[in-house]
Amino acid sequence: MVGGAGESARGYRPEIDGLRAVAVVPVVLYHAHVPGVSGGFVGVDVFFVISGFLITGILAGDVAAGRFPILTFYERRVRRIFPALFVMLAVASVLAVLLLLPFELEDFAASLAASALFVSNLHFMGETGYFVAAAAGKPLLHTWSLAVEEQFYILFPVYLWLMSRWVPRLLVPLTAALLAGSLAWCILKTHPQDDQAFFFTPTRVWELLAGSLLALAPPRVLAPRVAQALAAVGLAMIAAAVFGFDARTPFPGAAAMLPVGGTVLVILACGGNRTWTGRLLSLGWLRFVGLISYSLYLWHWPLIVFWRFWRIAPPTPAETALVVAASFAAATLSWRYVERPFRKRALLARRGPLFAAGLAAMAVAVVAGLGAVRLQGLPGRVPPELLALADLRSDEVDFSRCDSLPGGRPCVIGDGTTADARFVVWGDSHAGALMPAFEAAARDTGETGLYLGAAGCVPLAGVDQFRWGFRTCSDGAEAILKLLAGRPELGTVILVSRWAFYAMGERYRGEAGPPVFILDPETRKVSLAENGRVFARGLARTLDALNALGRRVVVVAQAPENEFELPQAMARARWLGRTVDFAPTRAGYDARNAFVGGLLDAAVAREEAEVIDLAAALCDAIACPVEREGLPLYHDSNHLRAAFAPELAPLVTPFLPAP
Numbered sequence: 170m171v172g173g174a175g176e177s178a179r180g181y182r183p184e185i186d187g188l189r190a191v192a193v194v195p196v197v198l199y200h201a202h203v204p205g206v207s208g209g210f211v212g213v214d215v216f217f218v219i220s221g222f223l224i225t226g227i228l229a230g231d232v233a234a235g236r237f238p239i240l241t242f243y244e245r246r247v248r249r250i251f252p253a254l255f256v257m258l259a260v261a262s263v264l265a266v267l268l269l270l271p272f273e274l275e276d277f278a279a280s281l282a283a284s285a286l287f288v289s290n291l292h293f294m295g296e297t298g299y300f301v302a303a304a305a306g307k308p309l310l311h312t313w314s315l316a317v318e319e320q321f322y323i324l325f326p327v328y329l330w331l332m333s334r335w336v337p338r339l340l341v342p343l344t345a346a347l348l349a350g351s352l353a354w355c356i357l358k359t360h361p362q363d364d365q366a367f368f369f370t371p372t373r374v375w376e377l378l379a380g381s382l383l384a385l386a387p388p389r390v391l392a393p394r395v396a397q398a399l400a401a402v403g404l405a406m407i408a409a410a411v412f413g414f415d416a417r418t419p420f421p422g423a424a425a426m427l428p429v430g431g432t433v434l435v436i437l438a439c440g441g442n443r444t445w446t447g448r449l450l451s452l453g454w455l456r457f458v459g460l461i462s463y464s465l466y467l468w469h470w471p472l473i474v475f476w477r478f479w480r481i482a483p484p485t486p487a488e489t490a491l492v493v494a495a496s497f498a499a500a501t502l503s504w505r506y507v508e509r510p511f512r513k514r515a516l517l518a519r520r521g522p523l524f525a526a527g528l529a530a531m532a533v534a535v536v537a538g539l540g541a542v543r544l545q546g547l548p549g550r551v552p553p554e555l556l557a558l559a560d561l562r563s564d565e566v567d568f569s570r571c572d573s574l575p576g577g578r579p580c581v582i583g584d585g586t587t588a589d590a591r592f593v594v595w596g597d598s599h600a601g602a603l604m605p606a607f608e609a610a611a612r613d614t615g616e617t618g619l620y621l622g623a624a625g626c627v628p629l630a631g632v633d634q635f636r637w638g639f640r641t642c643s644d645g646a647e648a649i650l651k652l653l654a655g656r657p658e659l660g661t662v663i664l665v666s667r668w669a670f671y672a673m674g675e676r677y678r679g680e681a682g683p684p685v686f687i688l689d690p691e692t693r694k695v696s697l698a699e700n701g702r703v704f705a706r707g708l709a710r711t712l713d714a715l716n717a718l719g720r721r722v723v724v725v726a727q728a729p730e731n732e733f734e735l736p737q738a739m740a741r742a743r744w745l746g747r748t749v750d751f752a753p754t755r756a757g758y759d760a761r762n763a764f765v766g767g768l769l770d771a772a773v774a775r776e777e778a779e780v781i782d783l784a785a786a787l788c789d790a791i792a793c794p795v796e797r798e799g800l801p802l803y804h805d806s807n808h809l810r811a812a813f814a815p816e817l818a819p820l821v822t823p824f825l826p827a828p
Contacts, residue, residue: 184439185449186459188432191404193462195411197469197496200311201489208414210299211428213314214376214421215407216466218432219685220318221380221770228326229384232333232491242326244520247527250315252511253464253503255530258284261308261471262537262793268478268745271546277308278546282538284312285531287319294368300416305477305681311470313368320370321377344378351375352426359422365675366421372406373421376429385437397437400446403434416683417635417695464508465500472496481738481749483679490543531669551744559740561801565811571620582607585617591658591826595649596665598624599727600734602808605828609818616825619659621649627671627687628664629707630714634671635686635695643689650714662715663781667727667807668765674700677730677753680806701764708768712777722778723824724769728809729758729784729793735801752792758784777823786820 192215199209233237247637258281265277282293290313293299299310332340352375357367366372391399405580410428418424439447449455458465476484476492484492506709510516517523522704541547546557571580580585582594582604594607600622611618622628626642630650631644653659670676674684674697686701689710713720734750735738742749762784772778787793787802795811804810809817 180439184447184450185223187452187455188215188219188435189459189462190455191407191450192219192464194458197465200470200473201493203489203493206411207416208418209413209427210251210420211407211414213409214428215225215432216247216314216427216462217318217373217376218380218383218429218436220379222383222436223380224322225325225329225381226384228329232330237330238325239326239330240482244523246319246322247523248514249508249510250319251527251530252507252516254315255285255466255534256503256507257467257471258309258534261475262534264471265308266547266743267552268475269546270551270740270744271548272559273306273737274546275542278538278541280307280312280538281311282542283536284309284316284534285538287316288440289313290316290320290368294364297345298364299367300683303353306474308474310473312661317368317370318374318377321374325377325381326355334366341382344382344385346380348375348378351378355425356422356531358505359419359424370750371756376421378434379429380436383433389437390441393439394593395445396442397446398438399434400438400442400444403431403438404446404449406431406434417686419668448643461497461500461504464503465496468499469493469496471707472499478741479745481733481742481745481747483732486643548592551740555740555744558743558800559734559737562734562804563811563813564736565804565808566604566811566814568598568604568620568624571601571622575635579619582618582620583611583616587619589617590619590656592663593617593621593649593653593659594618594663594665595621595628596663596725597622597626597628597667598808599667599725600628600665602728602811603725603814603817603821605811606817606821607663609815610821610825613818615820615827618825621652627666627668627692627704627707628711629671629687629690630711632671632703632707633688635688636683644809646711651719653715653718653720657719659720661721661723663723663725663821663824664711666727667730668704668727669761669808672701672704672765673697673761677806679732680730700762704765705768708772712772716777723781724772724778725781726762726766726769726783728803728807729753729787729795730761730807731794731795731803732806734805735795735803736805739796739801751795753795754792755784755788755790757792758788781820781824783820784819786817 192212194212195206195209196212197209197706198206199212211622215661228242231242262277262281265274266294269277278788280289280292283289289309293307293310299313329340332343336343351371351373354368355372355375358369358372360366380505406427410424410431414420414424438444439450468777472495473492476488477698480488497729517526568580579587581590582592583589594604600620601624604620607620609620610616623642623645625636625640626645628636628646628649630646631643631645634640653662671687673686676682684697685700686697687700687707688695689703689706691706692699692703712722731753735751737750738749741747769778769780784793802809802813
């Protein structure tokens with residue numbers, strides 16, 4: 170991530186500063202949700218290679234000269250990293266106290282302590298995935314890469330010195346072997362819904378070692394045409410990753426070889442060779458962005474996250490541009506007035522006071538972070554009634570024990586037993602959210618039912634999905650259909666899901682989180698364009714199967730969606746004195762559900778299904794209100810609160826089996 174300003178043991182290379190700009194700008198644009206830069210996160214991988222190349226070059230030069238100035242090395246690291254980092258952490262902490270609710274501040278404070286100790290990669294690895302919705306609310310998530318670097322540089326200088334002194338001939342082969350081992354582990358550990366490979370230092374070391382090998386290998390002057398071609402190909406490889414990858418790309422894994430390999434080629438081809446790529450990267454404005462790239466990386470993400478917290482509603486394109494501009498301004502100021510004075514020894518010129526100040530900054534951040542955690546996020550900052558409002562995010566039904574994928578067990582609805590059941594609710598988490606409505610209706614009518622299904626799986630036969638990774642849902646659907654075939658007394662099947670999300674693949678407006686791609690035997694390639702066709706086939710397949718079993722099929726049209734995590738968004742708006750209209754429009758709901766609605770209308774016309782219209786109860790002609798008497802109807806952006814759901818029982822009752 171860092172290193173000298175394009176300086177290696179072989180002198181200043183301006184194109185490396187330009188390459189830093191190529192790395193940091195996509196990261197900033199990706200985090201700002203600028204369309205088109207779907208793989209901007211690979212900029213970090215480019216940084217890792219650059220860092221490994223520059224730092225190893227400096228260390229190797231010292232070792233070759235018979236020196237092992239380990240304290241000097243760490244002094245350079247402290248001067249380069251600590252000042253801007255801890256200024257950013259201080260400012261972020263103030264903003265966190267001003268803008269975050271207690272449970273959010275607790276989370277921030279824990280990450281503050283981890284960031285100060287350079288273990289935030291391990292902290293986030295055990296807490297959340299990089300691409301999941303929750304990550305958008307973590308202002309210090311980006312410090313994971315600094316932690317990876319610093320953990321690497323604790324051991325690497327000692328390794329380099331020992332190998333160079335005792336077995337110099339094995340230095341390059343052993344480093345290459347370590348790279349290969351780390352890469353193999355990375356590929357092995359890159360698994361859907363498992364972020365160990367993304368955040369874990371041993372599975373990222375190969376990217377730093379790729380730069381190290383470049384520095385350790387003897388310099389070569391390539392033939393001009395070869396250098397031109399390699400440099401251009403390398404830059405194209407980076408661009409292909411930036412514009413071609415997205416949140417569904419299994420990463421890092423083998424995919425990371427594209428940006429890493431591209432960076433290696435650019436550095437290799439431009440070293441000692443005059444190439445058009447090198448000239449492009451040496452342009453003044455690119456070099457300047459490269460010079461401020463460390464500060465830009467530090468400042469952009471907290472500014473984006475805290476702006477979203479303050480804004481509450483998703484930012485407009487103009488506001489996004491403003492935040493990106495503010496990030497560049499903050500980075501320039503940080504580079505000019507924080508980074509440079511420390512690096513040029515204008516401040517804390519002596520090593521002893523520098524180390525003492527660095528340790529003191531770490532200690533203060535750790536104590537402040539752990540103190541805020543112990544004090545439960547300083548709840549005294551927020552009025553008690555708003556704390557209670559925000560806590561409604563926990564007002565949800567725990568239906569995880571009911572998941573009925575193969576090996577799971579259904580839950581009973583009503584007061585009877587499994588053997589008494591005469592209807593089935595088959596669905597995803599939206600079915601779980603409506604469980605209190607089905608419970609109330611079942612008890613009112615004396616009926617008993619079963620909940621079948623699984624969170625995150627659309628109740629359609631033969632349909633799988635890819636969200637954070639591939640997930641097999643079709644096996645669960647097959648097991649449910651088999652159960653129904655053996656239980657003819659289960660005469661009514663009620664299907665519940667967030668239908669439009671699966672049919673369209675995209676979330677509602679500015680809602681955070683990845684898209685979902687659905688697949689079936691005819692379509693195994695993830696593509697939003699295919700979602701509608703897969704959905705239509707899956708619905709037809711499911712209705713055919715259920716009708717063939719002689720079941721009454723009822724489909725619950727989905728509840729209106731929102732782009733806000735409503736309890737905390739409403740609490741924050743009142744806390745900050747903001748007026749925010751949280752209600753989606755009825756026209757927006759109708760447009761969002763037009764495709765699914767058309768399929769359901771056709772099914773009703775063919776007498777293949779009946780439909781329960783939730784929007785009739787939750788919307789008026791203009792909007793779909795999301796609160797009642799000052800309380801949210803949802804515990805997040807799309808699931809109804811458990812306390813409210815029973816009010817919908819009258820909508821459900823007519824569709825239960827007749828006594």
